[in-house]
Amino acid sequence: MKKIPVKPLWWHNGLYVIDQRKLPEKEVILKLDTIKKVYDAIKNLKIRGAPLIGCVSAYGVVVSFIENENLPLEKLKNKIKKDIEILKSARPTAYNLFYALNRMEKVVNMFNGDSKKNLKKLLIKEANNIYKEDLHACYKIGEYGNALIENGMNILTHCNAGGLATSGFGTALAPIYVANQKGKKIHVYVNETRPVLQGARLTSWELEKNRISYTLICDNMAGYLMSKKRIDIVIVGADRVARNGDTANKIGTYSLAVLANYHKIPFYVAAPLSTFDFNIETGEEIIIEQRNEDEIKKINGKYICPKNTYVFNPAFDLTPNYLITGFITEKGILKTEDIKNLGG
Numbered sequence: 001m002k003k004i005p006v007k008p009l010w011w012h013n014g015l016y017v018i019d020q021r022k023l024p025e026k027e028v029i030l031k032l033d034t035i036k037k038v039y040d041a042i043k044n045l046k047i048r049g050a051p052l053i054g055c056v057s058a059y060g061v062v063v064s065f066i067e068n069e070n071l072p073l074e075k076l077k078n079k080i081k082k083d084i085e086i087l088k089s090a091r092p093t094a095y096n097l098f099y100a101l102n103r104m105e106k107v108v109n110m111f112n113g114d115s116k117k118n119l120k121k122l123l124i125k126e127a128n129n130i131y132k133e134d135l136h137a138c139y140k141i142g143e144y145g146n147a148l149i150e151n152g153m154n155i156l157t158h159c160n161a162g163g164l165a166t167s168g169f170g171t172a173l174a175p176i177y178v179a180n181q182k183g184k185k186i187h188v189y190v191n192e193t194r195p196v197l198q199g200a201r202l203t204s205w206e207l208e209k210n211r212i213s214y215t216l217i218c219d220n221m222a223g224y225l226m227s228k229k230r231i232d233i234v235i236v237g238a239d240r241v242a243r244n245g246d247t248a249n250k251i252g253t254y255s256l257a258v259l260a261n262y263h264k265i266p267f268y269v270a271a272p273l274s275t276f277d278f279n280i281e282t283g284e285e286i287i288i289e290q291r292n293e294d295e296i297k298k299i300n301g302k303y304i305c306p307k308n309t310y311v312f313n314p315a316f317d318l319t320p321n322y323l324i325t326g327f328i329t330e331k332g333i334l335k336t337e338d339i340k341n342l343g344g
């Protein structure tokens with residue numbers, strides 16, 4: 001496996017993550033040793049990005065085991081299942097949360113042994129599998145996506161779909177990392193991504209760390225750049241993809257897709273198959289998370305508008321399949337028609 005650009009989590013007899021709320025000012029490491037802390041980290045964006053939410057929640061189930069280890073086996077299993085439900089309620093849109101927790105729940109349900117030690121081993125093994133599979137999938141996304149990137153290209157991305165949002169390679173940023181490793185000269189335009197500024201705070205931070213040339217722009221500047229022919233390709237991540245290819249991703253993605261379509265610029269969604277929800281036919285079935293109004297009304301704790309201002313704050317939007325040129329996955333670059341066949 002190639003050098004991992006960023007390590008946002010690790011398990012070392014316990015679950016450790018980088019507190020993404022504190023970036024880029026400080027690199028603070030958090031130990032998530034209670035289910036309450038794991039829930040809070042997911043809910044309050046200390047960790048975020050669909051694949052990372054999946055990995056952290058999987059290890060969160062091991063945290064639940066350790067926290068309740070003294071209970072008799074059956075009670076312990078029931079408590080872990082309750083904690084799984086709590087974690088599932090942390091955020092509604094990112095499919096990886098449900099994908100990972102359903103896999104962990106299956107381990108608990110299938111366990112019919114009588115040794116708690118064995119159950120713990122199986123839970124750690126499954127969480128490690130989810131983590132390693134994500135590493136592998138994201139690296140493959142990088143390799144397949146690299147084929148779309150030519151020397152000298154200007155790439156636009158939104159939010160943070162980089163190493164920080166996954167086990168380490170990223171999804172939308174993975175092709176950029178691979179292209180850079182292969183010596184291609186590329187430049188990335190980073191949308192700041194209001195209101196939580198994942199682009200400005202996180203994507204800039206990790207591109208800087210990996211010495212990739214980038215320019216930060218406000219979200220409302222993308223159209224102007226496109227009209228000046230300064231964007232060759234748009235690559236974004238996904239929180240959930242429906243069977244028909246409709247995609248939920250960070251608010252603002254849809255506007256970019258419309259702009260890219262108008263300017264005839266290829267628009268790609270990069271995501272591992274663990275983000276594809278084969279249980280839903282279209283994006284209309286995806287629940288879009290609504291977040292706290294203060295994310296919009298305040299910057300650095302200070303109001304930027306009258307206190308009573310009404311606010312609309314959806315964290316994600318839906319991009320219809322016909323605006324998406326293709327999906328960069330670990331199985332290659334897929335068209336909308338290919339997705340249904342994958343889900344069976």
Ligand code: MRU
Nearest residue numbers: 048049050161165171237238250
């Ligand atoms: O609210 P966030 O920061 O969790 O939103 C993240 C995104 O929208 C990402 O683009 C998506 O999860 C893909 S991450 C590889």
